[in-house]
Amino acid sequence: MSTLAFPNAEGETMTAKDKIRQHPLLNIKASEIAKASKIALRCIRKWRNEPALEVRFKNVSLNEPPKALLLPYLDAEAAGVQISERAYIPRCVELVYAFDNEQSFGQIVVSLDTESEVEFKQADKGQHSSMDRDELRRCGPKILSDPAVMAAVKKLKLPDDAVIQCDTWMYGSDKDSTADTHKFIQGLLYARAPHNHPDSNQYAFPLPISPVFDIFEDRLVRIDELATGGTEDGLAYHTAGESAMEHCVANEYIPEFQERLRSDIKPLQVMQPEGPSFKVEDESRVSWQKWTFRVGFNYREGLTIHNVRYDGRSVFYRLSMSEMTVPYADPRSPYHRKQAFDLGDAGAGSTANNLRLGCDCLGSIKYFSGWLNNDKGEPFESPNVICMHEQDAGIGWKHTNHRTGVAAVTRARTLVLQSILTVGNYEYIFAWIFFQNGTIEFETRATGILSTSLIDPNKQSPWGNVVSPGVLGTNHQHLFCLRIDPMIDGSENAVIQEDTIAIPESVEENPHGNAWKVVRTPFEKSGFADAAPHHNRCFKMVNEAKRNAISGNPVGYKLVPQPSQLLLATATSVVRRRARFAEHHIWVSRYRDGELWAGGRWTNQSLHERDGVYDYAARADSVRAADLVLWHTFGLTHIPRVEDFPVMPCEVITVSLKPADFFDRNPAIDVPPSLQSVNNSVLVTDEKEVGEMKKELEDGCCGAVKPAPKL
Numbered sequence: 152m153s154t155l156a157f158p159n160a161e162g163e164t165m166t167a168k169d170k171i172r173q174h175p176l177l178n179i180k181a182s183e184i185a186k187a188s189k190i191a192l193r194c195i196r197k198w199r200n201e202p203a204l205e206v207r208f209k210n211v212s213l214n215e216p217p218k219a220l221l222l223p224y225l226d227a228e229a230a231g232v233q234i235s236e237r238a239y240i241p242r243c244v245e246l247v248y249a250f251d252n253e254q255s256f257g258q259i260v261v262s263l264d265t266e267s268e269v270e271f272k273q274a275d276k277g278q279h280s281s282m283d284r285d286e287l288r289r290c291g292p293k294i295l296s297d298p299a300v301m302a303a304v305k306k307l308k309l310p311d312d313a314v315i316q317c318d319t320w321m322y323g324s325d326k327d328s329t330a331d332t333h334k335f336i337q338g339l340l341y342a343r344a345p346h347n348h349p350d351s352n353q354y355a356f357p358l359p360i361s362p363v364f365d366i367f368e369d370r371l372v373r374i375d376e377l378a379t380g381g382t383e384d385g386l387a388y389h390t391a392g393e394s395a396m397e398h399c400v401a402n403e404y405i406p407e408f409q410e411r412l413r414s415d416i417k418p419l420q421v422m423q424p425e426g427p428s429f430k431v432e433d434e435s436r437v438s439w440q441k442w443t444f445r446v447g448f449n450y451r452e453g454l455t456i457h458n459v460r461y462d463g464r465s466v467f468y469r470l471s472m473s474e475m476t477v478p479y480a481d482p483r484s485p486y487h488r489k490q491a492f493d494l495g496d497a498g499a500g501s502t503a504n505n506l507r508l509g510c511d512c513l514g515s516i517k518y519f520s521g522w523l524n525n526d527k528g529e530p531f532e533s534p535n536v537i538c539m540h541e542q543d544a545g546i547g548w549k550h551t552n553h554r555t556g557v558a559a560v561t562r563a564r565t566l567v568l569q570s571i572l573t574v575g576n577y578e579y580i581f582a583w584i585f586f587q588n589g590t591i592e593f594e595t596r597a598t599g600i601l602s603t604s605l606i607d608p609n610k611q612s613p614w615g616n617v618v619s620p621g622v623l624g625t626n627h628q629h630l631f632c633l634r635i636d637p638m639i640d641g642s643e644n645a646v647i648q649e650d651t652i653a654i655p656e657s658v659e660e661n662p663h664g665n666a667w668k669v670v671r672t673p674f675e676k677s678g679f680a681d682a683a684p685h686h687n688r689c690f691k692m693v694n695e696a697k698r699n700a701i702s703g704n705p706v707g708y709k710l711v712p713q714p715s716q717l718l719l720a721t722a723t724s725v726v727r728r729r730a731r732f733a734e735h736h737i738w739v740s741r742y743r744d745g746e747l748w749a750g751g752r753w754t755n756q757s758l759h760e761r762d763g764v765y766d767y768a769a770r771a772d773s774v775r776a777a778d779l780v781l782w783h784t785f786g787l788t789h790i791p792r793v794e795d796f797p798v799m800p801c802e803v804i805t806v807s808l809k810p811a812d813f814f815d816r817n818p819a820i821d822v823p824p825s826l827q828s829v830n831n832s833v834l835v836t837d838e839k840e841v842g843e844m845k846k847e848l849e850d851g852c853c854g855a856v857k858p859a860p861k862l
Contacts, residue, residue, distance in 0.1 A: 174228075175221060175240040176445045176457050177434055179213045181522050181530035183263060187211060187244035188528025190261040194268040195248060207249045208528035209283040210498070212449040214243035214260050214269075217744045218468070218778070222642060225458045229465070243269055246528070249280050253334050253366050256280040258752075277330030278753040281496050285526040286366070287319045287336075294319075294338045294362045297371045303360050304340070308394050314343040316353050318575050318602070321496045322363070323488030324725050324756050334366040334756065337375075337485060339602070344401035348408075352797045354576060354603045355402040355619050359395050361485060378483040381610025386483050391607050398608040399621035404600070404798040421514035427541055429566060431517055437539070439566045440587045441818070446537060446568065448521040452747070453499030454537050454570040456583050459591070461818070465638045466708065467808075470591075472499065472581055473634040473764075473782065474749040476730040478720060479602075480626040481614040486604070489625075490726055493574045495754030499581070502572040503536040511571060512538035539568045547587065547819055561822040562830070563587060576600045580801070588819035589810040596801040597629055601791055616791045624791030630718060630733040632749035632764070633783045633806060636742065637692040639813070640706055642778045645695050646739045648672045648680055649709075651687040676771045677779075679735035682714035690737055691811050692781060699812040709811040712736045713785035713804060729757050731765035738764045738782040741772035749782055 188208050196204050215221070220240050227237045242263045249256035257273040274280070294300060294317050304315055322335035339361055341353035361375040380390035406412060429439035435446045441462040447455035452471045459467040472494065479489040493499070500521060506512055519537040522530050547563030569582040578599035584592040606612055606623040615625040637644050649671050656664040674680075682688060693707030718733035720726035732738070732749040740746070748754075751763035760766070764782050787802060794800065810818070823829075 172234050172239070173242075174234070174433055174436070174445075175216050175224060175242070176447060178446075178448050178519075179211070179244065179522055181532070183213075183242070183244060184211045184522055184524050184528065184530040186263060186266075187246060187261050188524070190263075190266050190268075191246045191248060191259050192528065194259060194261065194271075195250075198271070204250060207253075207283075207285075207526040208246055208524055209249055209256070209280055209286075209526065210247040210450045210501070211524040211528065211530075212245055212451070213447075214245040216240045216243075218642075218742065222468070222638075226465075228458075229460060229463060241265075247280065252369055253280055253286075274753060277332070277758060279334045279755045279757075280753065281498065281755050282319070282321060282336075283526065284501060290336050290364050290366070291317045291319050291338075293369075294336070294364050294371065297362065299371060299374060300338075300340075300360075300362050303374050304358070307358065307360075307396060309342060309396065310345060312347065313345075314347055315358070316341050316343065317362075319364075320489070320575070321491055322756055323485075323490045324729060324758055325488050326725060328725070328756065328758055330758070332756065333368070335372075336364040336366065337488070338362040338364060342396070344403070346401065350405050351401070352403050352405075352600065354600050355622055355797065356396060356399045357603045357605045357622065359391065359605045363485075375485045377486075377604060379605045379607050381607060381612050383610070384607075388483075391605075395605065395607075396621060399605075400619065402619045402622075402797045421540075421542075423515045423541070427515040427517070428564075429517070429539065429541065431539075435519065437566075439541075439585065440564070442566070442585050446519055446539075448500055448503075448519065448536060450498045450500040450523055451494055453494075453503050453572060454568060454581060454583070456568070461589055464640060464813075466813075467591075467636060468638040468642065469634070469636040470583065470593075471634050471747070472593075473632045473747060474732065474754070475579075475629065475631040475786075476718075476733060476750065477577075477627055477629050478718070478726045478730070480628075480719070481604070483614070486614075486625065489602075489627075490729065491574070492730075492750055492754035492757075493572070493577075493579070495748065495750055495752075497574050499570070499572050499579075500533070500536065502574050503533060504571040504573060504578075505533070506535045506538045506569075506571065512540050512567075512569060514540045514542070516540045537568060537570050539566065541565065542567055544586070546825075547822055548817065560825050561819065562825040563819070563822075573599065576602045586819075587822050588817065589814060591808045593633060593806045593808075595631060595804045595806075597787065597789075597804075598799050598801045600798055601625075601795060602627075616793070618791055618793050618796035622796070624795060626788075626790050628716070628719065628786060628788050630715075630730065630784060630786035631804075632732050633785075634747065634749065635692075635710070635781045635783065635808070637708065637779070637781065639692055639694040639708060640697045641694055642742075643694065643696065643776050644779055645693055645705075645775045645777070646674045646779065646781055647691045647693055647707075648674070649689050649691055650683065674739045674774050677738075677740045677768045677774050678771070679739070679768055680737040681717075682712040682736045684714045688712070690781065693811075695776060699815065701815050702812050704812040706813045707811045708808050708813060710781065710783060710806070710808055712783055713806055715785045715804075716788045717784065719788070725758070728759040729754070731760040732763055732782070733784055733786075734765070736784050738768050738784070739774050740764060740767035740780050740782070741770070741774055742778040742780050743767075746780070749784075 260270040318339040320337045340358040342356040343351040359377045365372045444459040445457040456470040477491040517539040518535040520534045544563035544565045547561040549560040551558040566585040580596035582594040601624040618624040654661040689711045691707045691709045693705035695705045749764045751761045
């Protein structure tokens with residue numbers, strides 16, 4: 152057997168056996184970020200022939216191995232092959248770099264083994280890099296301290312001690328945008344409440360001006376005036392009086408500012424006296440209730456799930472939130488450009504919260520931390536970005552034999568992996584939830600604070616709803632796209648659209664009019680489809696080469712798509728051209744390494760979606776009995792309510808992946824019965840009745856007898 156050799160930058164040769172054996176899906180380490188940055192800096196300076204070139208490293212992340220290398224490795228791992236006996240997979244890192252004030256940027260992949268460049272992709276003219284934290288931290292103070300901005304604020308006749316704050320928004324694109332358009336920041340300005348508390352809800356005091364900062368030229372280029380009129384004013388500007396904000400009032404969300412907090416809530420604690428049922432090995436490998444998988448984290452997607460298997464059988468290769476877009480519906484400039492791509496423009500990992508014990512996650516908690524980087528390529532820890540814990544999920548299954556009165560009942564339990572990101576005003580809570588019965592759910596919770604604008608007193612607007620005096624909550628959409636990479640008992644899968652339809656009444660087939668049937672339509676080529684709840688439409692990911700021993704059907708998993716309203720922007724609008732992934736609920740594409748981004752690699756100020764899922768699907772590749780990816784677009788159309796302010800109650804959307812003839816029976820049939828002796832529930836009743844009920848509670852649940860031994 153031949154031995155792989157890796158010459159490093161000094162020409163020294165090391166074999167695979169000399170390398171540290173680690174799992175190829177382990178999350179990137181601090182030392183790897185530092186090493187990769189040094190390698191990339193050397194390569195970029197050599198390419199540019201500028202030994203002193205200043206390079207900013209916007210993002211550094213693991214470059215996941217090609218599936219052709221990784222999948223055999225994962226199968227060997229599942230088969231019990233020791234890590235020392237598995238094939239060595241080179242460790243590569245990808246870095247997003249920029250120089251010349253972001254006018255030149257791109258992506259470089261370097262090998263940590265050979266300490267050399269593997270791939271170099273310079274971005275094209277007209278493409279713009281995402282916004283990183285160091286960039287925004289520099290721009291915000293420059294905007295607020297600019298003399299022109301200070302003069303414009305003074306004209307608003309605010310109190311002399313008013314503190315102005317700036318949300319640095321992505322500029323977006325419109326019909327006037329071209330490949331020559333610079334990279335801009337659109338500053339949205341707000342004032343703190345008169346009490347000047349640092350946690351004041353600034354969104355109750357929106358200013359009617361918006362500075363525009365040129366990243367290329369590192370300067371303020373203009374100040375946009377914002378329309379504040381109502382329905383009667385159409386698209387007109389300058390409809391406010393001299394004191395445009397005097398009708399705004401404080402509207403706070405933090406507990407310290409509430410008149411009173413509820414006093415009738417008793418503690419509800421999650422206790423696991425024997426500890427959790429999950430186990431974590433090798434930093435990121437999770438095993439729980441027949442499930443095994445790897446937990447990943449990167450700056451763009453945040454939480455990712457890899458190599459998902461149930462009882463040793465392969466189910467999914469990779470699960471992730473690929474992209475989301477948030478277009479606003481106010482046609483008045485500059486609001487017509489207001490469209491965020493929160494993953495591509497900012498990053499779910501870059502904006503992930505440090506989760507707190509007892510606050511964001513309850514019970515026995517396992518945290519996963521990640522490593523990010525500053526613009527010098529230096530690593531810093533992002534602690535507790537993912538929490539994992541078990542939850543009670545109600546009754547899992549139950550049946551009472553009405554003849555004997557004996558009930559069999561189990562409590563369902565789920566394993567939750569959760570991450571929370573704060574993108575300016577909004578929070579998104581993403582959770583992958585694993586069930587004992589083989590189901591996986593992805594739960595999205597939208598909360599946080601509305602991105603607001605000023606409206607004149609005593610007016611209403613067709614573009615939103617007044618949620619506080621002088622505060623307009625603008626209509627907008629949140630459109631998410633899940634990337635689901637199946638490996639249902641192997642990587643050669645198919646997607647089948649399944650519709651349930653009524654059969655026309657006829658003597659031959661449906662004489663009583665009660666019959667209906669299931670129509671199955673496989674995807675032969677890559678393409679798209681939409682939800683159809685009136686047809687009970689679902690999409691099954693199946694392995695047609697593996698048949699269920701009971702039903703004879705292909706083993707599979709099904710997705711019932713969320714029938715969300717899709718992108719409302721017109722067919723020719725720039726908003727739609729930038730987010731073609733939001734035109735359909737379902738996309739099916741042939742797998743290719745690196746095709747991870749539904750909205751394209753570079754979304755910031757994009758003129759159209761490029762190298763996104765629309766392009767992947769348009770290739771018309773064969774996807775039957777093939778390595779494929781299913782993408783699901785879902786979301787919500789948010790017409791703000793007064794109740795959404797000052798902070799929005801969680802809006803919850805759930806997507807389910809359920810086994811469909813994958814098992815030969817209910818896979819949760821072996822979950823132990825629910826017993827009071829284990830659950831220790833407490834009866835809430837009159838004190839005198841407690842003694843009479845105690846014996847009954849000890850005997851079992853729901854009046855059931857204790858389970859008999861196995862037959």
